[in-house]
Amino acid sequence: MNPQFGNACERSPVNEILRKAIFVALTTTWSSGDLAAEEVQEESGAAEAGIVRPDVKQSPDVQSEEILPTVSVVGRKETKAIDPVDGYVVKKSLSGSKTDTPLIEVPQSVSIINKDEFAARTAQSITQAVAYTPGVVTGMFGPSTRDDYFNLRGFEGTQYLDGTRLMSSSSSYAQLRVDPYGMERIEILRGPSSVLYGQNAPGGLVNMMSKRPTAIPFHEVQFLGGSYDRVQGSLDLSGPVAGRDDLLYRLVALGRGSDTQVDFVEDNRYYVAPSFTWKPSDATTFTFLSHYQKDETGNAMQFLPYEGTVLGNPNGRIPTSRFLGEPDFDGYDREQFAVGYAFEHRFNQIFTARQNLRYANIESDYRGIYPDYFYGFNYDTGRLIPRASFVDSQMRSINRYGAQYKDNTDTFTLDNQAQADFVTGSIAHTALVGVDYRHFSAERLRGFTDFELPELVLDIYNPVYGKPFARPVLDSGTDQEQDQIGVYAQDQIKWNHWIATIGIRHDWVSASTRSNGSVEVPQEDEAFTYRTGLSYLFDSGVAPYYSYSESFEPSVGTTFAGVPFKPTTGQQHEFGIKYQPRGYNALLTAAFFHLIQQNVLTADPEPTHAGYSIQTGEARSQGVELEGKATLDMGLNMAASYTYTDTKVTQSNIGSEFGNNLTYTPEHQAALWLDYTHQLGDFRGLGLGGGLRYAAGNYGDLSNSQKTPGYVLVDAAVHYDLGQLHHSMEGMRLGVNMSNLLDHEYFTTCYGGSCFYGDRRSVLASLRYNW
Template identity: 45%
Template sequence: MRAITLGAVSTIALSAGMSRPAASQTAPQQLAPVVVQESAAKRKPTAASRRAATARSAASRRANSRNANAPQAVPATAPAREIAWGHVDGYVATRSGTGTKTDTPLIETPQSVSVVTQDQIQAQGLQSIAQAVRYVPGTRSEVLGSDGRFDQVYIRGFLADQYLDSMRLVNFGIFGYPIVEPFNLERVEVLRGPSSILYGQASPGGVVNMVSKRPTEDPYHEMFVSTGSYGRVQSGVDLSGPLDKNKEFLYRLTASGYDVGSQVDTRSYQRVSIAPSLTWRPDNQTTLTIQGVYQRDPKAGFYNQLLPRGVGMITPYNGQYIPTSFFSGQPGFDRTSRDFTSIGYQFEHKFDGGLTVRQNLRYMDNASYSAVTSPDVNLTDPTKLTRGAYTTQEAIRSFSMDNQAEGKFRVGAFEHTVLFGIDYRYATDNAINGSGTATTINALNPVYGPSPIITLTQKRDQKIEQLGFYAQDQITFNNWVALLGIRRDQANSKSTSTSLLTNAITAVDQTDSATSKRGALLYKFDNGISPYVQYTESFQPAVGTGFNGLPFVPTRGQQYEAGIKYQPNAKSIYTMALFDLKQQNVLTTDLLHPLFSVQTGEIRSRGLELEAKTEVTRDLTVLGSYTYLDQKVTSTNNAAQLGQRPTGMPRHSANLWADYTFHSGPLDGFGFSAGVRYLGDTAGNNANTFFVPSVTLVDAGLHYDFGALNKEWKGFTGQVNANNLFDKTYVTLCQDFGCYYGLRREVIATLRYRW
């Protein structure tokens, strides 16, 4: 696997390099979705963009850094404008399409949106979507520690839905979660708060939208190799540019893979990912981009939950702690694998008169297998871990389509950007479950017995179908910006469960409909300050029935938000948001019939979020965030949980990251970075009688541009990143039925070449 991973991507990269020995090193020009962009100079280089994109414009940047005061030539064309779906040099994005589905400046978007750029992902050595949001306010991720099977992100205390290019990555809440390779992405965007107006059935917490890399108008080539902790072997290539002289056809190919162990004995991860795309531009008004992904994860993660209440983890058991390397499963039996395939396109045509039509379509196939051996719940003695064994073979197939018509026009003094959309989603899930028993083991001195014997117990087939109609109007009047929207959804689902032991069949059909609304108002002062207020809603179907046999109604969410955005220049953005969010119809245990649920729950989430992203000088870039989250159960049929905090969500969290790069003198090309992440204490059980202690983690990095040493090495950069630098042992999550250790120190060294 290691040889295949490293050799395959290296061969692709070297072949491309030999065929294009004099390829352009200018920044890759991202194709705008409405008009064809011409080759243009990028904005002035910064500390972050210089390191992450040195080879894209190495010659001009080196000249500027050696003589910053020298007169600069006037470019023949205007600097390329950042677009909502394109590349960003550095850490600071100024536009996004996630909050409105239109190309809108963040300073004019009256909702909390954070953008994590590919440059930031590479600079911080991030390996997953959960890691990518480490420094984003209002989020909680990596809650399962070294268990990376799901890549989940929580926003404002609620599990967020994940989207790829604004289309849902469907899962059915079992094991078949689609996981996206971050190297294939241009940016990761976090939209906080209910977002059903644009995305239909969705979490009240918000949306994580991942934007894929698209073909570029200018040639761009990149290759990297990495090594580090746990025997890491990793490499990747990113190749893009025109296929013909007229640049009517553009291509992009990203390929990557890795083989790496983990802090847990006998457990490792493997992945191979290939993402080709092709853009056809028959004229300046029409764009068709076809995108595909094939990703195979032969080793996609593992389950490793330990005892509840932190026994042997937070508090010692008979003076001993369970090692972080302990595996609670069964070697030789436990495994998780995933095969993910998708194909789709993004079509856009611009008519005269300000009308643009789009159609985005994707078919996805996600097949997974999971074999898990897990400790039973309510255990108190780590030397006697009784365990059960479970298997699930699951196949998810989904089809998504989003049709949009965007119109720009003026009525008197009012400028309108109107968006009408119809989206459709159809998905099926077929799963076969099995169970068995496993031997009891001692977590302090494990001796694993024979592998479990599994009996297939259940076959489950599910189908969901959603049709949504939405309308949105962005109205500008002088410095005022209003955002109004409404949506109507119809969602149908069918679930059939067949017992493989008795042949008994249980079927549930469910139909839900909902109307969601959004209204927001923002005022943009000339000094870059934009205060705003907003109201928005969400709905999310709840699958299943109660004891009475009636299907559950959808959960509903409502949020009031007020905030301030400040953008003094194109290299800095500061935001503050106050929010009050409620979710109703939450499922709780039926006290009269404990095997069933009732919808008596309500959760209220209030808080404050602060974020700063600024390229202070050419040398210094700083990221910072703070979150205050007051989340409570405000309605339940269980008196012990009323007024309590949900598990796993800290009341206080804060992050700070800084990168400094030298641009002259004996240290020219050298840089270093450091980050601090603080996670406050969290409730360790539903009754809030036990809390997981707070933790502070330190990250650090070093990087060097070899072109500063010798012009013949132009395009080569090296970096070393260390996460949890001081190797702190901590518990990241406890729930009523178990706890998880957090990630230990991991060091990754990367050599990158761009040409």
């Protein structure tokens, strides 16, 4: 027994981490550029050629079609979907069409969370950044320090970065996770989207857009600290290089040291993202994007027993801070980097070519001691066996086993696009054709301890750590490779107030899996998918629409037994209404959907198969999503949402699953966030924010035997512009954010006899300086 480990949580010092964070923040400020006004030149070539640009003709942002030789504008102006936007309302998106299209014209449900919104809530992860978004379930496994998880319309949400996919494998823990501080916005495209993006789950995708260099100089330094000894420093520097208007730079960096709500689990990170944009002419833009990130964390996802969390236990409820691993063994270390570029060249007023490329490498080392509830759950019936999860009649002690995974993944993505904007008679076209390619490889080494080792039995109500045990030996492995090529075409057709969107695509996929030196298991798939949509734009700003879309996804990987997954397919009908009120910076949307997927991929409920998945037959999801966002001149920002999702297993090889709900999907969700800043008087610059989040209970397994209770969470914020006190502090902002203000104990989900607590109360104070 090691006496240094006892009942109490011993917090590790963070002074060294603090010094590193401050060093990063202070030593890179040399990159600040010269202050300059941005000049935006409006082109007149389209009028001279007799061509009506569709985006000019239909965009509600355009107030006049008068052609002027040159217009000088001071400050930022939203001209493209990738440009920075102030406030919560973003009116253009690349995700819904891969073209510069206003959201109101996209015949599909799209939500955009701008950096101003998630920064106002001091989001520390992408999971927290999208917490107020309809149709999205996040944090299913509690406060994860390893990955972000998304559930969209009942299915896994695929993750993208700058329009190309973050490839992953269900049998690899080396998955790229981005920090929200490096993101300009997060775009969520709901529903099947294979026509534009190839292989995808039918629920939708989460596209994270990186911060890019800006023509107007921008500088920010921020320090943050609070709950769980969190100390964080970050900086964001951007502008022209040496006063040149053809070369722009941006440097984003962050360093932090932190504990978590779980004993002995840290959350340390170092992140740097340099980028530059080269504009040799008005027609050509080349933007280099890169980042490096190192995470030194542990396993905050604790597989706590159902009896003692949701269900009662004679010994009481297990505390949310309880750690079931071994402090001197458990840990998760990840090192990742990505490099790529976004290139665009406009040949003339009709033709434009684009190319997006990225290479990413991730290495991870995941070590953990996990509870073994093998005897406490009947996987044939999907039912809990009372008291059998414990090894003693007092229901205090559990079996544990150890595992270690060393993973390495490489991803190369390439998307080539050619766009033509032209008119035929009175019909305007935005035609897009493209070819994209992906290559993904994953290598894994793994090892396990013996099961039911006496030295790993733990009293979860009075844990004593440090008993010696035989460490896992990395004696088995899995190698995977996947190549995909897709050819797609889309036309956005405008006539009067009508907009028709038609897209087609064909995919070819080859994949192979080899486990423990066995014979290679190949997978060859191809599919044709299409999307159609029709919208009508009323002069009032109302735009009803209908769309049909499909998905196709060859699932790279195998079950725990080494059997390759079958590809999934999905089909969706969606009706919706979008409303952009004239004279107000607001956007209201409503979507009604009916979605079916075959070969559903879900987490393997077997506790000893952690990290693996299984497939069922067919599932259906239908419901409604409502969202409203506004940024008003009176100083009020608002984000509101409501979601109703009705899911069912419509086909299954397991009779007890038929007709049941899908996993991790609450029937009802609602959220409201308000942030008001005083504009006049003695309290000018003082802001107050508050929010409510509600989620009904959800099932963690398809047998629907374990359900978590619903919950309501309260968030709050207060901030003040210190420049209102004295001109010498202009640009400084002090804020305090409180997440789960009432410190409500709740559960995110339960499956396989295990349950996961949600985030406890967190209080973070921040000091930000912009110049």
